[in-house]
Amino acid sequence: MAYSVESINGCTKKLVFTFDKLDLSEQIKAAVKQKQKSVNIKGFRKGKAPLDMVEKVYGPQIESDALNRFVQQELFQAVTEEKLRVVGYPNFENINYEAGKSVSFDALVEIFPEVKLKEMKGLSFSKDAVTVTDEEVENVKKNYLNSRAEMKEVSDAKVKLAKGQFAVFNFQGEKEDGERPENMKGEEFLLEIGSGQFIPGFEDGMIGMKKGEKKDINLTFPADYHVADLKDAKVKFEVELLEIKEKAFPEFSDELAKEFGFESAADFTAKTKENLTSQKEKQASEKLNQEILEKLIAENTFDVPAALVAQQEQYLREDLTRTLKSQGFNDSMVGEYFNKWAGDLSEKATFQVKSGLILDNLANEFKVEATEADFNAKVEESAKLSGLELEQVKKYYSDAKIKQNLMYAIREEKTFDMIKAKVTVK
Template sequence: MSYTVETINGCTKKLAFNFETLDLTSEIKTAIVQKQKTVSLKGFRKGKAPLTMVQQVYGQQIESEALNQFVQNRFFEAVQKEDLRVVGYPSFENMNYDEGKSVKFDALVEIFPTVEVKGLDKVEISQETVSVSDEDVDNIQKNYLNSKAEMKEIEGDKKLAKGQFAVLNFQGEKADGERPENMKGEEFLLEIGSGQFIPGFEDGMIGMKKGEKKNIELSFPADYHVEDLKEAKVVFETELLEIKEKVYPEFSDDLAKEFGFESVEDFKTKTKENLFKQKEREVLEKTHQEILEKLIELNTFDVPKALVSQQENHLKEDLAKNLKGQGFNEDMLGEYFAKWAGDLEEKATFQVRSGLLLDNLAKKYEVEASESDFDAKIEEMAAGSGMQADQIKSYYSTDERLKGNLMYAIREEKTFAKIKEEIKLK
């Protein structure tokens, strides 16, 4: 054997190679042929120069490429022989090459760790009961009626309350006396309690009357997306011009039909069903998260840095899309990711650990996601979204990555169902 294997930790191996005699003939021939295809030598068209001339001109470079190929080949042969499940790319170190005679080098490589899940009998989880109230249905009904609602001014000596709308003028003044234009608004319509403004602003307006002026002293949040406003103290001069409220029409059978329902009763029935399914999903997600937290607490093992890095990049990509939709530019994104780097790494590590644990349990339970599972999930999604099942199936079936992600999620769901048969679930 021309190599030895050393275990660095649960997910890292070091392969130390030592070839006291070295024959690069095969690799050199391959390197010459590859080089011939790309070079143009005087008197010959590109790719037509004789191999001997190519070797003569590019000898040192060809030898270097041949050595690199030799190293790669021997490494992958060893990986196959040792049946290593490699993650990412190897790191080659301590290269010692005696030209054309011998070579020694080390290859550090991360592998998938061996995970054996223990302690399922020690996991105890309380799962919430799912229920849907009339108020929940009424809130959905209001959302439907929003497009039909009229904004009407509240007359008389009334005080501004949460849920109402303020028409106001405002101007912010920083501690140094600066009055920025981006802290100014005229005849601005603001729903009180919507959280549209920084914390404290809307609460500070509650109780004001039409025509009243008020200074509201606030501090910007520490995580505000504009650097020079983080934790900045500011006074907002406000003037309440009008108090308004939304007046909704009566929800009749005719309106229900406009929204795609047969009647008001049909709307209430279907809305309750959909809300129940939505809340059920939320409760399941919370339960599954708690199960994973318990299992990770009970099972410690090393995780490959390459997997954590990959997952962290996925998280950043998703976050970047959302933040750009909120107006973040590249500089702001860089600042955001720098600030929350620790949290992102922690979340990525948790997700990698979770994935490895669930994969181990899926194999233990012999869980797989089948085409029939895929079809059933499509029907479930169609029922919850109001879309045609064929449309949803076509969307997933035409993109292998999307379908793969969905099949992975189905496998996880089936694995959690098996886990919950073994743990104490209240």
């Protein structure tokens, strides 16, 4: 064996190679002959240049390529013999080569770490109770009726503006230096109070106003606001409330319920409660799963491959870039955002890599697998919750990659179920 293996940490190995006798002349000669067939050298037709001339022109490059192939082959054989699960690309160091005599080099490789978890039996967690209120069902009902609602002015002048109502108002913003920009001005602007359409504090500042009332609302723009000269800027908004409006919704009758695809108003209520319960149950489970992972990571220390963290961080960066650009961020603003929050992104990537390694380790330990029956059940559940036809959902998951992602999620979900059976969940 021409190599030895050293452990740098839990996920990094150094393979030290030494070949006291190394003659690459045969490989070089073969490579020169191969090169001769394709090279164009001035004064000769393609592929007809003499071998000695090809070697003279391309010899150093060919020898370097031959050495690189030798190094790669030896590393591959060693990795196979040692049964190392390599992550990313190797890093070669200390390469010493004497033509026709010897070569030595070191190869640093990252591997999947061996994750040994502490006993989970004593761990205790709390899961949020799931309840669905009449108000939540009513909000869903209003979403269905929204397109049929009529906007009506509140005629009582004593009524105070409240969350959920609509304000018709004039406003003008004034900066600390007295500037009154046109882009901070609006007339007869319609705003739903509580929608979050304006910067934090603006809509709250309007709550309680009466029709015809004027008010100054003093605010500070967020530090991460997308307009550079307004970040952390203190601005006074002069507001005049012209009207208060409300949406008047029609009665949710059996006839309307049928138009929306339900058998009756009672059927709508029952199915809405069932769907909301399923959604809340999912949210409670996801929150519990997050707490379980946080605890397992805190309780178990192990090294993670930098290559996996870098790969996950790049994925998060690309995903977040798409989200930011959909919100109107340009390349400069996206770059500024990442400069500010790069540490958070790296921390999140590390957490996700550790989570994945822990769950994969436990899935193997529990012998958890996602079956075709699990897949079919999940597809049927998705169709039920989304209101789509089963065939539509099946068509979506006919894509191999999308199906693979769902199978991975199912395996992960079943692994969490096994974990919860071993810990205490209140």
